[in-house]
Amino acid sequence: MTNRHLNLSILKKITILDFGGQYAHLIGTRLRKLGTFSEIKDSETPAEELKDSSGIILSGGPQSVYEKGSPTMDLNVLKLGIPVLGICYGHQLMTYKLGGEVKPGKVKEYGRAKFDKVQDSPLFKKIDFPTTVWMSHGDEVSQHAEGFEIIGSSADCEHVAIADESRKMYGVQFHPEVTHSDQGNQFLANFLEICGTKNTWNLENYLENIIKEIQAKVGDKNVFMLVSGGVDSTVAFALLEKALGKDKVFGLFVDTGLMRYAERDEVENALKKIGFDNLHIAERGSDFIAALSGKTEPEEKRKIIGDMFLKVQAEVSTRLELNPEEWLLGQGTIYPDTIESGGTKNADKIKTHHNRVEAIQKLIEAGKVIEPLQDLYKDEVRAVGEMLGLPHEMVWRHPFPGPGLGVRILCSNKSEKLTPELQQTETEINDFLAKK
DSSP: OOSSSOOOTTSOEEEEEEOSOTTHHHHHHHHHHTTOEEEEEETTOOGGGGTTOSEEEEOOOSSOTTSTTOOOOOGGGGGSSOOEEEETHHHHHHHHHTTOEEEEEEEEEEEEEEEEEOSOOGGGTTOOSSEEEEEEEEEEEEEOOTTOEEEEEESSOSOSEEEETTTTEEEESSOTTSTTSTTHHHHHHHHHHHHTOTTOOOHHHHHHHHHHHHHHHHTTOEEEEEEOSSHHHHHHHHHHHHHHOGGGEEEEEEEOSOSOTTHHHHHHHHHHHTTOTTEEEEEOHHHHHHHHTTOOOHHHHHHHHHHHHHHHHHHHHHHTTOOGGGEEEEOOOOHHHHHHTTOSTTSOOOOOOGGGSHHHHHHHHTTOEEOTTTTOOHHHHHHHHHHTTOOHHHHTSOOOOTHHHHHHSOOOOTTSOOOHHHHHHHHHHHHHHHHO
């Protein structure tokens, strides 16, 4: 078991190596909906760490495989004897690594293309040809590697699909994961069947395993759970309570002063109504607002907010005389939070989530954080919430902005003068706040 993740080695799974393509997460969610657990890893993950995968998918990416500094992979991954599917860039890189050739295409394709089958393959099971697929590439395979053969082409691209059936290795130039590929899900389902993972995973079984893993990781310690009132942290709170019991979970709801009107009361009442009587409130609105005063850059504000949550947690722990050696920090982090914060080498950092600031990362590395939902997507988190018996309206509520409102609120930047209309609005807001 690692510090970052609960133990998933018992699962049959497909590992997606991320080469910086915009669709890596989409591949992951498609596979899960087809009944297979998926995870996303750095493209250069050593082959040794992938030996327990049932199949490997090489994602797309925006660069050229022959350019200096372009994303690459451990060649030994292709020698594990595990089924491999290369998509777009992944298709080209697999070819390039195995001795084939990749060159700029005669036609740069972006959009729908008509794809014709050349010969039968397990990858084409239940596919009606010709079929429409989505292309997004400037390069193309010009000569496939030894052992491969062309199994599908289009008018503008000869190597649309290639295969080495003896090694169960496949490459497709198109993107089966996007809805614009008419039978894309069937292509993916066929690959899962080749891997022997189709319909081997569902949330019910996953939930049972996660509860056991939480119990094993926490052991005789307790969990100090930061609760925002949003879907993710609420479900995580409920899951920890189910796994450990109320006595071992301390819930802290921090009123940052940055929520929507009356939302703090709504959240507090809703949580207590469903039995969260171990939820505690910390009013720190003035502290958060003071820390953000004069700050306008979103990334800086996210880091300030993340650090403030930890500061409040530490203050409450000290006041209650909690022994830090006996407690883990609980968070409602979900899978996209990690990836959006630059979780893989080739993925662009979309934003630093408040639960991924530097101080949190250090705690994670020290094994002092537990995040029971960190391998799940939002729709899966909602489904788990319903399995745990949380009210439908709470589980399916509009995404709670939490710290996000602190990032979006217009802050003081006196280098620009407000228009008369905005000055009036500012005055009205200040008058309103003064009365609270």
